[in-house]
Amino acid sequence: MLKSLRNNYVLCIARRWSSSDATTDTAPALRRSKRIKTSRERREHFDAHSRKAEGEGNHIPFPTATQERRLPKKKVALYLGFNGTGYQGMQWNPTASSIEQTLFEALCKAGAVSSLNSTDPKKDPLIVKKINANLPEQIRVWGYTHVMGSFHAKNSCNAREYEYWLPTYTLMPRPPLSLRHCPKVIKPVREYPTDIRIASPSDGDTDAAGYIEPNSPEEFALKSSSYRIDAERLEKFKQAMSMFEGTHNFHNYTIARAYADPSAHRHMMKIQVSEQPTYYQGTEWLSVKLRGQSFMLHQIRKMLSMAMLAARSSSPLTIIDRSFEEKKINIPKAPALGLLLDRPLFQHYNQRIENRSDREPICFDQFQNEMKMFKQEWIYSEIFKSDKADQVFDNFMLMVDSQEGPAFKYINEHGVIPPESVISSKYQ
Template sequence: MGSMFSKASPEQDPRDQAQVGQKRVAGSDQEDGSSQTAGKASVSKKRFKTAKERKSHFKNTRTWTDDEPKRPKQEDGEKEARFPKRKVALLFGYSGTGYYGLQFNPNVPTIEQALFDALVKARAISKDNSTDPKKVQWGRTARTDKGVHAAGNIVSFKMQLPLTGKELVDSINEHLPEQIRVWDYVEVFRSFHAKTMCDSRVYEYLLPSYAFAPPLSNGLSDTPTSDTDVIITNHDRSITKYARVATDEERQRSEQYQISDEQLQNFRDVMAKFEGTHNFHNYTSGRKYNEQASKRHLLSIKVSDPFMIDRTEWLSVKLHGQSFMLNQIRKMISMGVLVVRHKSPLSLIERTFEDKKINIPKAPALGLLLEQPVFQTYNKKVDSRRDADEKKKKEDQPTQQKVHEYINFDANENDMNAFKSKYIYTQVFESEQQERGFETFLLSVDNSLTQDFDYLHSQDGMIPDQCIITTKFTIKQESDDEEQDEDDDKEEKAAKKGKGAASKAKRPAK
């Protein structure tokens, strides 16, 4: 992971309209007693050959007066130093804790705002361009939501070079908090855009093995037993129950849970079902089944072997895809975990790609991070230009002055791994211990007061009717389908009628 606006034409500001009107009147007054049309014609035909005539015409037709305040001139001492500018891809990583996502968002702290401010302070962006990122052609490879991390991400923009290489990188990092780091920058083609030239993205999701423990209901109560109870409601909130969270002793036992070999293989088999091209309309919000954008292609999904962190077993899932929709990865992880926990048939995953709309819960956001974007096509273009230059050198022909570098994170792998361990993995583990995100998530599903998740208990992998939900998108889709069926029926009847008329015309006269 659009909005609709009702707005006036952007072509003309109301102030400009007033000015145009005033100029039109001024033109009509040029000729004594003449019409507006005649005045305009005379003005357009008359040429002002001398500077004096042009100055006089300008003074008569302008829309402001001499007594209006003028913009103060900038003092010589206030002039900002100018530096060479280059279009670059900036490689950076961050822990999303405490930030409201990556993208600029007024009045709340975001990663891009912190990065942009640091670039201005390091003089990589001039003060003249510091008021609007569009002035430097700012673009991002992948957006991340609130609390989501990234070991590697990229923004592209026109950057000043007051320093070069590592000195400039260090200067930018001096103005950043430790949980945001710039790894490097690469000078790119002037037509480069971080989003449109990205071929694919690699995400990682971390989850504790106790998420695969068998479903356990602690019982629901009509009144809260403590401040930590999980609130469970039905769709219209007419019923409210409270689920008790695990005690400290129960948590210690759950944290010692280790996934079995059979469960691990089942989880790998489930996640492999998502590879390839499928319709993921059930794994996001606001998408219809028949939208082309609902189809996404996943190149690979790899589930790691279990590893221990502070006596708790964890798994890492790496997902490599061309692009992902809002909440898609969190819903995929959720479905994988729930299918294994409830021992649902694998064929259930294939049913979720069909047109029936169902509710798939989201796994906690804290375990999700962007590993890195991939620019394979761009790097091939760099190779092609290098090969062309080499050929020209052999033929003693002039070559391109600038040799561009590949965009990848290979040279920064060690720094990125150290950063992930210190600022991302540690944050994920500590947050799960304190907030118990997976416990809350699983309690909500195991104790649901609705029939939304009955498909997990389907023996044949089919979606029961009581699980199918209706939204404004499914209603619109059904209406479109009905209209299409009516059109098809009309076309079919017209075709049959045409054939009948043609056959009658061919019959010989008796």
């Protein structure tokens, strides 16, 4: 799941946990007494559920009073959040360090998983604290909710809410070529590891056209700390993002999807840009929250990129409407650094159980304060620090501005896609 070690998630998974009254539940015993009515039936039941010692005729029964017994199962949804830095993905991988493996080990150490049944945590009012005590600080469990047996954390999710952070200097207008102090020299080969790759302008040519050097730390510091977005440009960016709301054909916002492919149609429920910027060490940042039924690969990053390119230029926002049409264009991917999954949503599941007194809806709002503090310490601050150290967004804008050829010429004052910007693809 993790495409970058800096991706972060708040999500819900399902486990089978034991009930709180497991040790006092007499129903199984009553059922057994009804089934086994005679001594013969009891002996047959005992024989079927015991084993003989090798070479002896004595029965060795299962488990003794001092041994751990199996407990009835209850299925729960586990709420958690994490920063994936240092891990090699979310899902269990026996050859890699994953979030799921670390979480499972913490469940075992906390006594939430029995040795007889590796998916039976004991219901304990302090179990969440015990689990967190065995987790690194970058992984937190918020709580859990008893769910129906048919619940599936992935399949029962009917919508997701993502958040994307971008520094406002990405919306700084690109200066005309005549006013640029020192245009970047494109080199045929990469001389330094920090050199930025510039894509080839030739259709179908996967080789790089060249490389450019990043801005110096002094240039970047001046740019990132001095720029402040004005109200007009912020409003244009908000309008650009709002044009993605509703159902559209997003074939240009992913890979390997044709315009005629029905799966390219996606529904964006709500997109909200923060009213006020956030500041970190002099740099101004904006937050964008996107709620949709489902998202395709790279879709959010390309949506943010298109909105950035349109808002920082004189291009009318109708270019976004044009991007939903049949013509295939190259929309660059905004950095993955700013993207995180804020929460999955389960409205359809919650509607199914709303009249059941023995089930609670799955909702993250009850952990809002804990999640906010965690994101500020382990998510947002890491995004801001990484951009400050690695100039991630500045390098992205530098790549776009230094691009040769017609690839991005659809960003123009007329809001039209010129023929030279249309790319050839087998996914037409």
